[in-house]
Amino acid sequence: MENKDSLTPNKRVALHTLGCRLNSSETGSIAQGFKDRGYDIVDFGEAADVVFINTCTVTDAADSTCRNLIRKAHGSSPEGKIVVAGCYAQMEPEKIAGMQGVDLVLGNSEKYKVFEYLDEEGENQIHVDKSGEFFGGATTTADSHTRAFLKIQDGCNYICAFCIIPFARGRSRAISIADAVTEAKKLVSSGFKEIVLTGVNIGEYEHTSGEKLHDLVASLLAIDGLERFRLSSVEPNTITDELIEVLKSSPKVQDHFHIPLQSGDDEILKGMRRKYTVADYRQIINKLMLAFPNAGIGADMIVGFPGETKEQFENTFNLARELPLTHFHVFPYSKRKNTTAAKMENHIHHAEKKQRVKSLLMFGDAKLNLFTEDQVGKKTKVLFERRNKHGLFEGYSSNYIRVQVQTDLDLSNQICEVYLSGIENGKLIGEIIQ
Numbered sequence: 250m251e252n253k254d255s256l257t258p259n260k261r262v263a264l265h266t267l268g269c270r271l272n273s274s275e276t277g278s279i280a281q282g283f284k285d286r287g288y289d290i291v292d293f294g295e296a297a298d299v300v301f302i303n304t305c306t307v308t309d310a311a312d313s314t315c316r317n318l319i320r321k322a323h324g325s326s327p328e329g330k331i332v333v334a335g336c337y338a339q340m341e342p343e344k345i346a347g348m349q350g351v352d353l354v355l356g357n358s359e360k361y362k363v364f365e366y367l368d369e370e371g372e373n374q375i376h377v378d379k380s381g382e383f384f385g386g387a388t389t390t391a392d393s394h395t396r397a398f399l400k401i402q403d404g405c406n407y408i409c410a411f412c413i414i415p416f417a418r419g420r421s422r423a424i425s426i427a428d429a430v431t432e433a434k435k436l437v438s439s440g441f442k443e444i445v446l447t448g449v450n451i452g453e454y455e456h457t458s459g460e461k462l463h464d465l466v467a468s469l470l471a472i473d474g475l476e477r478f479r480l481s482s483v484e485p486n487t488i489t490d491e492l493i494e495v496l497k498s499s500p501k502v503q504d505h506f507h508i509p510l511q512s513g514d515d516e517i518l519k520g521m522r523r524k525y526t527v528a529d530y531r532q533i534i535n536k537l538m539l540a541f542p543n544a545g546i547g548a549d550m551i552v553g554f555p556g557e558t559k560e561q562f563e564n565t566f567n568l569a570r571e572l573p574l575t576h577f578h579v580f581p582y583s584k585r586k587n588t589t590a591a592k593m594e595n596h597i598h599h600a601e602k603k604q605r606v607k608s609l610l611m612f613g614d615a616k617l618n619l620f621t622e623d624q625v626g627k628k629t630k631v632l633f634e635r636r637n638k639h640g641l642f643e644g645y646s647s648n649y650i651r652v653q654v655q656t657d658l659d660l661s662n663q664i665c666e667v668y669l670s671g672i673e674n675g676k677l678i679g680e681i682i683q
């Protein structure tokens with residue numbers, strides 16, 4: 250939006266997100282708020298009037314990255330207002346406020362009120378509410394104007410041994426089915442074809458809102474004009490038969506799920522305080538595959554948890570080989586102070602963790618390649634986003650693989666049926682079926 254009332258240029262804001270997809274979606278909402286107020290969005294690292302950093306505190310290393318980014322922001326925008334928000338801000342507000350150049354420190358609930366706080370005078374302001382009130386559903390675009398995230402839940406009541414999130418985001422809260430449907434209808438009427446349901450632990454929805462997650466999903470799937478639907482990460486122990494039935498009943502549900510595994514060894518799962526066993530995980534994946542035989546399945550895995558022996562790591566490796574997992578998200582265990590795991594004995598040496606991550610990731614790449622090759626010769630529906638640097642139109646298949654087609658047409662935000670004819674540069678290449 251250009252400022253027409255004067256020759257004053259628009260204010261500039263640079264935003265940066267660390268951490269999870271939920272954080273990215275929240276930054277997206279806030280970026281939209283800045284745009285609506287006439288700000289131009291510039292790249293992080295360019296001089297800006299406001300620099301907004303949405304932080305993560307999942308490990309000690311994440312905290313250190315946040316501090317480096319704050320220094321970088323002050324270097325590139327010495328006159329700009331630096332706002333540090335999100336999980337790390339929630340955990341260590343005073344420490345952050347004491348850093349050079351920081352003007353505002355906002356907790357997870359307060360970050361949405363950044364515009365009001367920016368209007369207030371003063372430096373080193375801290376606004377962090379520890380009560381963890383829910384603020385309502387936050388929605389935003391993803392990487393294009395095709396998919397939107399719909400946040401239905403925040404916080405977590407679990408106490409996984411490696412995780413600080415319940416302290417940073419508070420106890421689980423959720424919006425009602427009625428509010429979620431209203432938000433989703435708004436997204437559909439503004440042109441989004443695909444909705445991704447997000448939250449910190451969306452499987453906790455029922456316990457928090459009192460309404461059933463499968464009823465919420467059924468209500469969203471019934472919305473006219475919504476064409477594609479995905480769930481973001483869902484804890485395996487929260488995937489019920491009713492939920493699978495509802496998902497299976499609608500062609501809008503895409504062939505892609507993200508089910509965190511973390512470890513393929515029961516003793517390590519117990520040490521992590523996860524709420525399922527290897528047998529439970531195996532059963533859930535098998536049920537999903539029966540309902541969605543061509544599904545892509547993503548899984549988070551943490552390797553090198555304190556005390557993890559070579560055999561226990563191999564149990565994870567072997568389970569990942571046995572199950573039809575296609576998208577591996579592998580992380581080395583990383584210490585986060587004030588968690589149970591940080592106080593455990595037998596921390597694994599950095600070099601050993603690195604080696605375990607490398608071997609699992611290499612295996613994951615090979616599995617994804619096989620899965621991708623297996624798609625050649627099949628048909629899929631693709632939601633197209635944009636033309637890539639090679640001049641081909643790109644989007645995601647139902648099972649979450651990038652597909653590119655050669656065409657003169659502008660396919661942005663269109664869903665087309667595509668015959669998958671081959672692979673180029675690691676991506677599927679296809680032809681649109683007329």
Ligand code: SF4
Pocket residue numbers: 405406407408409412413414415449450484
């Ligand atoms: S389920 Fe476990 S890992 Fe996930 S946010 Fe809750 S405590 Fe953290």
